[in-house]
Amino acid sequence: MTLSFPIIFLLATNLGSKELQDLEEQIPTLTYDINVAEVVLGKVFRKERALFELRKHRLVTEEVDPSEASSPASRGRKRAKLETPALASSDLDSDTASDGEIQRRLVGSASASPTVRVVKLPWFTESVKAGEVLSMDDYIVYEGRKVPRTPVQPAQPVSADMAAQVLKRAAADAGALSRGSPRATTTSQKWGETNVSHPVRPALLRQTTSEQEIDTQLPPIPEYLHTTYSCQRPTLVNPPNEAFIKELTKIRTARTLVGDHIGVRAYSSAIATVAAYPYSIQTAQEVARLPGCGNKIALLFQEFKDTGQVKEAREDESDPKLAVLMLFYNIWGVGETTARDFYNRGWRDLDDIVEYGWDTLSRVQQIGVKYYDEFGLKIPRAEVESISATVLAHANAIRSGFEMVIVGGYRRGKLESGDVDVVLSHRNAAATQDLVGRVVVSLERAGHITHTLSLTTANSERGQAPVSWKGDDRWNRAGAGFDTLDKALVVWQDPAWDRKGNGGDGGGPGRNPNPHRRVDVIISPWKTAGCAVLGWTSGTTFQRDLRRYCKKERGLKFDSSGIRSRTDGSWVDLESGPDGSPAPDMLTAERRVFAGLGLEYRPPEERCTG
Template sequence: MTTPLLPVIYLLQTHLSSDELHELEARLEALGPSLTFDINEAELVVGKISQKKRALFELRNLKLETEEVPPTDSLLLPESEARHDPGDTDSDTASDGKVEDHVSVADATRTAFFGSRDTIKVVKLAWLTRTLESGHIEPLDGYLLYEGRKINSTNGFQPKREAPHAPAPPTPKAEEIINRAKADVGFGQTSQHHHLTASQGSGTSWRRNREFHETRVKPPMLHQSTTEHDIDQHLPPIPDYLHTTYSCQRPTPIHPPNEPFIKELMKIRVHRTLEGDKIGVRAYSSSIATLSAYPYTLSSAQEVARLPGCGMKIALLYQEYKETGQLSEVTEADTDPRISVLKVFYEIWGVAETTAREYYNRGWRDLDDIVEYGWNALTRVQQIGVKYYDEFLMKIPRDEVASISNIILEHANKIQPGFEMVIVGGYRRGKKESGDVDLVLSHRDEKATLGFVEKIVLSLEATKHITHTLILSTKNSERGQEPVAWKGNEKKAGTGFDTLDKALVVWQDPLWNPTEEVKKNPNPHRRVDIIIAPWKTAGCAVLGWTSGTTFQRDLRRYCKKERALKFDSSGIRSRVDGSWVDLESGPDGKPAPDMLTAEKRIFAGLGLEWREPWERCTG
């Protein structure tokens, strides 16, 4: 199959999951400089949309003004060159003797696309899928939704989507970055956003689009004094483990040397989350994970720029932070009334960022508005989240986490002796305070864990420790406590992280001394997650519920890309034949002696170096 010479493409996030976006971006980046995250650079906008009206909406949402131009025959290949109509599914027609013909056809198509830098075309995702499958550029007829002339393409730059972090290219030396920055001045009419995108990712599209941006605004430079330059010549070496794109292969402490700056980046990530920018969230997560694993205190922006997964974007943010002690984006968001309201709604247990934006769009501006105007529209779980809003935000000290967990273990062993427990989540990673309590219960007798989650909840409700049950899942018992079957890339509800039996509950210590002044239990309500795992896969449950979010994301990606495996907290399956892969039993086939040993065996079985829980704090 030949490699299509694609135009510059901008991918819309609409209707695409994070995994789908990541997969498409990886495939495009593998073909060379064809993917952009700046809408102004794009020649094609590709999205999972089907109507012209939606295409116009997306362009307006991206703040790109256009005026429609009539369709022309230049959008199509010459009739003799056209291979398929849009409905044809047999795209694998290339022969060994036609490689040069394929390239010439692709070049002709790209010439049609490049006819004007001032126009942009919005096409259906099916076009890109067909093109990638066939190995040559498909004609646009049947896929083109809209073509418009960019009205403001030379009137300054527009906001862009954050680029995700591709596997790191060879790391440049600090002096190379400086020299490259100086060289940029020579053609330095490049916009700030364009410059950052090029430096941050894998060099996407900036070299061959240089002439297009020669009339744009000069980018900011990394200011460097002579002293800083001398320091850069003696920067500490980048640890070998940072050259991997998988944070599950790195030691990441709970309190890294550059924690204050990392916390500022985390605030930006929250803003991206509230705005629904999935790609931005993933990009910042990758940068945060890299910086959190970097063992040295940063001294300059150039030191940041050389780190895999960071680049010039994060370097400029560090320079701003070093010079001012803050980040303007964080400051602006903190004073933005809309962001402030979205944060309040997002912190309601049971409310995701999409629901928070929905509440805001309804005109609600605080919890009182929700209660007054929308109470009956809330789910029971969301109502509980509003009712105990302030209490759920209170942190839980370590000793209280341990106390709650031990009470649950005592109840479990009263019902069926022999249960064992591991406290997971932030507690196991070493946090002094936790947002909730997470624990995994397991038993060596598989019959004991079957349907046990309902029994433990009833026992704790009887003693008034559990005041509300938010979610009660028995999916694992319903399928006989077998790991979730792997069925290719088909996505089904109820698969993945939430496949174990579990009870997400509201907890309150029932012990208190009533007085004339205090007639109601004053103990705070806490959030507690009780996870039940069969012994044969308990190590997966402990691993899945212990590690930081980015660690977990990269562990799943590592299993997929490097081992052809599917990992989640219910077990490991082969992506080849769907079978369960047992990494927890010993060489003799005997089960692990305890849950922590089982977890260590998973690391070894996956070819990963063991990382203590407090080394998995990727943020």
Template sequence: MPAVDFPPIFLLPTLLQPAELHRLQDSIPSLTYDIREADLILGKISRTERAQFELRRLRLETEPVHDGGGSGHAEDAAREPAAASVVSHQDSAPSPKRRRLSTSGAAQSPADAVHVGSPGMGSSADTVKVLKLSWLTDCLERGILLPVEGYLLYHGRKIPCSSTRKPRKKQAPASTVTGILGRAAVGQQASGGKPASSCSSRHASSGASLGHSQAHPRPALVRESTSEHGVPLPRVPDYLHTTYSCQRPTPANPPNAAFIDELKNIRTLRLLGGDKIGVRAYQTSIATLSAYPHTLQGPQELARLPGCGAKIAELYQQWQETGQTEETAEAGSESKMAVLQLFYDIWGVGDTTAREFYRKGWRDLDDVVEHGWASLSRVQQMGVKFYDEFQLKMARREVEAIAGVILSHARQADAGFELAIVGGYRRGKKESGDVDVVLSHRDESKTLNLIDKVVLGLEKGGFVTHTLSLWTRNSERGQLPLPWRGEGSGRGTGFDTLDKAMVVWQGDGDGAAHRRVDIIVSPWKTVGCALLGWSGGTTFQRDLRRYCKREKGLKFDSSGIRRRADGAWVDLEGGGGGGAGRGRAPDMETAEKRVFDGLGLPWRRPEERCTG
């Protein structure tokens, strides 16, 4: 069935579970994460009033269209055209998200296309339609672009933001201030704790929490300097055109690392603001730029990269001119952002919990201790207790020393145990925030119930001061690979079920800093999956799972690979008598390479999996 040629679509996350949201996102080839770029907005809603509320919440100001081109009510949907004809702005490069459409979804000829004029002229680019989500599912089911009649909830004309930004002074590069929290603290002192003003006063009270993705207008046309003309741009590598970052090399020290760090700062702002869609979009852009092997010459070069486009190019231009983007500059003066960052840095506290702490009126760690200590999990209590120590980074030699102690205790049970340090260390990071290790043995009987013995020995030796979590599910079922039972089949089926322990570590006497350590135990038959699952960057791991699901019909996690059709374990390593008769892998890395080969992926060294 041919793909449906959709116009630019923004998907409302309202009332959608994460799994359903990601599935729908993957089904929309013209998905945009900037609501101002969308011609259609789809949501799991059914009332005009709710549609208008969602637009206000996302800071897209509109007015109902009553000029015969549509209505703000669903019952007037019959007066709507079947589908809007869309082309790009005449003064900007065409975006792959923008399509020329007819009612049937077929591409129009230039003569048939409706040209988009400048803002305020009442053209189709200045209006937006909010449709029921069922329009998308019906289009996908029938394989054609359906008329909007019967699905339309609201038709509005976009209102440009009327306020203008004050000229920004040249600021020091972002690298001179330590992270968003540091900039926010400095900005809070400079502004007396008052938040920065937004586009208008009504935006500040609209109820959107830190909605930076919607607070900014559509990115302006990227300006070109005369020096950019006539300069040949390097060829975009073929591997960048894949949608899966696990198929391409991504080095630890890319040539555009400074700007990538700024994008990571914006991603953190979106995360703390609860903008999960924005986080996902920036993860994709960061992964693409991290894999780009050339130093950027200008925003036009960036705009052509898959997963980046005009929005990221505009951010790059801001960063070039002032040393940081408008978004991080504004966040630096928000006291709320400083507090959210403080809470988010507590071990065991995610972005949702950080916002909940803030809603309770807490503003520092003393508030957490005084008003909420009893409600914290044990992990969170340790995160507060050792907050300052957990912020300290470890040099590689300290990570190696901790791993050496763990291996020596495992070898007290049997001399044949092997250990691999995974996480950021294996990807080549010079400093680490915690330590992750994988223990295994070629004799499967030796890994059974090992985690209890190792942790107990480390506690007696004075290395482990607190054992926060201890999982033994793999040993409890005899280390048999757990069949996958499908989506929504119960908690724990989507994450690996290996034996593991989360502990607080302190070595070299009472004066040493406390460290966070994860100890994972894998039987040899799945050690390649364990190594792979604990070694990639966040986007690499996300795309690896997407690739397995969409291209191979498989379910991947660190405890093995299963077929989605029947849930059965798939042996790619040879550790369970399978693996095309190759027998047991001679070492951990060979087992990992067999997983890559079995999935049809090119082998990537851990240092090439640094997607961020």
């Protein structure tokens, strides 16, 4: 049973990125807006630290009198609030609950408290362990009443004397600043830091009369958008609001580069929602009402509508440090953490990496640098199909009967792909055992594969038995990947080229002008091929929400190598027929996984969540 927690804001202070992500996934009523939170949860143990965190997040409070907070009547109000049906976690079941949605549900709730409590993290973890929401009395570090911002007063008439006094004071201040007073002293901020000494007045959503008229005629929000799981929505490759989504995606990328994991998740949820919205957005209020968006995204849309762009996205594009981080991040084999490490070493371009750090790179990273420009080229659909057909032909040359599905962006309908992903399977389990190495060798001998970046044989090493969840640590260790299928991640180059046209007189070998491509060959046993095709086809947020849905709604763990029960860790077969017969083909197996999970089937072109 899902526990009915109050609305929680999670402090990132003193939490590692992995611990932070795990907690976000566990909190069913998580919000990223501290202003609507009832509980601020974190590794905070002193009132002074609690007050500092609230100030840092610009939440103004006044401490609740201890006698009032501990009175029987107050405790009764606390218990009543925890039992409020309107805020049950079943209604707000999301690891990125919409701020706008939470605010709407708070409005009109008679039991909504004007206070906020800073609570020690063990209150939440011990509540989860106990299976019930425990009393906060022993965990509260600070309790304060939220102080509303002072409204702006109407301007008063200014007399000539008042104006003269203002000008006189301004002149005096200017003189003091020019003499180097403390107010004139400035310090350069570190990149990525924000000066919060003078809080910026929050922007307000403004509406013209015509926009107000539009709002009264807004189309109803589709029923599927009321869910927090993007795996339950149709999300097309070219949505009506694609231009705005591109701006949000640029901001999300910048958040990725600086390590803002909370921001990345929040923007991913907003992007997935806007992408699934079937109408062209007309007003900011239309955005604010969408789950996962709220006022922040609405204000960005208002700016986009007024100017045709989003200032934050433009600033990110012009930031010199972000430009360098993006350069490094686009090296195959380099993630955002390594990109920041390269920057901190003083490197600013690929030449710096080659000159000062080549020997410190892994072999995969060296290949990523060597073919940086070529890996950045997009692959047209015709070439994706040609490469995939070659892989299938070599597999069938080893043993006939292999079937293949081209997955990734190609299957979602993209006109061009960044790489080529294929899933191979065979109805006979013996055929997929140890196949991946033999396919790679065959393709290498034919001149198609120039480098093997990674070769994983975990599935064959355990005899292709579906791995149980929390089973043998050998197969569940950190860093093993998001699935345990056999796979080869390789560099591909078409060996056919016109030697006369490239080698002068044709007497010499010349240089193959065909670009190097990235190709992933995934091998799945037939009994889990549906999960493999589903996982490797769907967009990133779709996959994230599918795993979250399986965890919270079904008590299951999903990845591309199969489905397991979170109760006893056993493999759950959703792909066989009622009589135990195997699926007739890989796409039918995929449909059966959707049905077995209680999800409406979404064709690949409706899984473009980004």
